[in-house]
Amino acid sequence: MPADGPLAPGGWRDLLPDIRAVVEARLPQAGGLLFRGFGIHGDAAFRSFVESFGKPLLDYDFGSTPRSAVDKGVYTSTEYPAHQSIPLHNEQAYTLQWPQTIWFHCVTAAATGGATPIADSREVFRRIDPAVRARFAERQLMYVRNYGNGLDLPWQRAFNTDDPVAVERFCRANAIAWEWTEDGELRTRQICQAVARHPATGEEVWFNQAHLFHVSNLPPAVRDSLLAVVEDETELPRHVFHGDGTPIADADLDHIRTVLDGCTRSFPWQEGDVMMLDNMLAAHGRDPFTGARKVIVAMADPVRSPDLPAA
Structure with missing residues (x-):
């Protein structure tokens, strides 16, 4: 304007x-x-x-x-x-608030570069294949995060506190399951929406960060290196599953990324x-x-x- x-x-x-x-x-x-x-x-x-x-x-x-x-x-x-792209996403769509x-x-x-591209989340919702959309909406998403260890944000920075009790209080209030691992680090799981309804307009929008949290978002060499050192995918720094804990098909995520690319506008x-x-x-x-x-x-x-x- x-x-x-x-x-x-x-x-x-x-x-x-x-x-x-x-x-x-x-x-x-x-x-x-x-x-x-x-x-x-x-x-x-x-x-x-x-x-x-x-x-x-x-x-x-x-x-x-x-x-x-x-x-x-x-x-x-x-x-x-600076050399990295940040894919399209809605801020904190990996949470319940x-x-x-x-x-x-x-x-x-x-x-050069450095634009902040945008996309209409209503249009993304409309363009997602109905079968993929229904699968994601019905099964929801489970985000798993392992903090620290030099691979992801330390939990102290993610939660803005050094107090484990405050972390547990936040998790309890926000329906986040947590556990402290043997090495003293934190692992969380949270089941969240894949689609949402706008509180004012009533419109349905594609609203999640599955394509960002999924290990397939990483460069192949990084992905392979991480998978080689963990016993289970829940030990990755961050990952996402369907809400019932089953894997998300790479083909579904490829489709979602293609839709997002097609809806992108930039200046x-x-x-x-x-x-x-x-x-x-x-x-x-x-x-x-x-x-x-x-x-x-x-x-x-x-x-x-x-x-x-x-x-």
Whole structure:
């Protein structure tokens, strides 16, 4: 949503009534909005902008990727090496509670690449083969994670605490099964949705991270090396099964990835851009890049799955 002409003396703050009206009218339809030319630049300005919507920002609890806190409720985007792609996904769709709203702010654009591609999760749902869709929806998904050991996030970082009792309390409240292994590390299992219904629009969306957590997402050499050193696939740093514990067919995951690729839309970042997504209606990813790149993130509007026990 680019600004037309110079901004008023008060900048984007003078435009807040119009911005909120556009968000209310257009976000449920489009799934995402781009704010360009609004004079937003840097961590503090971004936080002020997202807080102007009047919604408390969320902490990145039970995270699956490395991030660093920039400010209260503001984080770096996923800190994976620049040469790696991050496939399309909905934020924290591997859990039973997730943010409905997510914002991205480009502080520094990459020299080349570094886009944040997006896709309409309603269109992904429609394009998934009906047999695959039904199989995933009915059987759900079981995510298994083994923390630490230099292969995945240490549990202290994933849960933002050094206290095992606090971890167990979080797991109990969020329907996560846990066990402490003989080497003192943590293993968790959680059964989650493969599809979800948007709480406001009532639309069904493809909403999971099976294609990310499954070992087939790894480069073949890495996959083979890991499988050679574990006795059971539940010992992998992260993996996913159908909810009944049976394997997911590689062919199903290949199909899902093909659908996601076909639904992808992308644009180059410009410094100062802010992208606002409905996290259930729009998936996002990251393209490889060269040069410095800084994109920061904030999240709000927690949604609880109907499968999550009452608080």
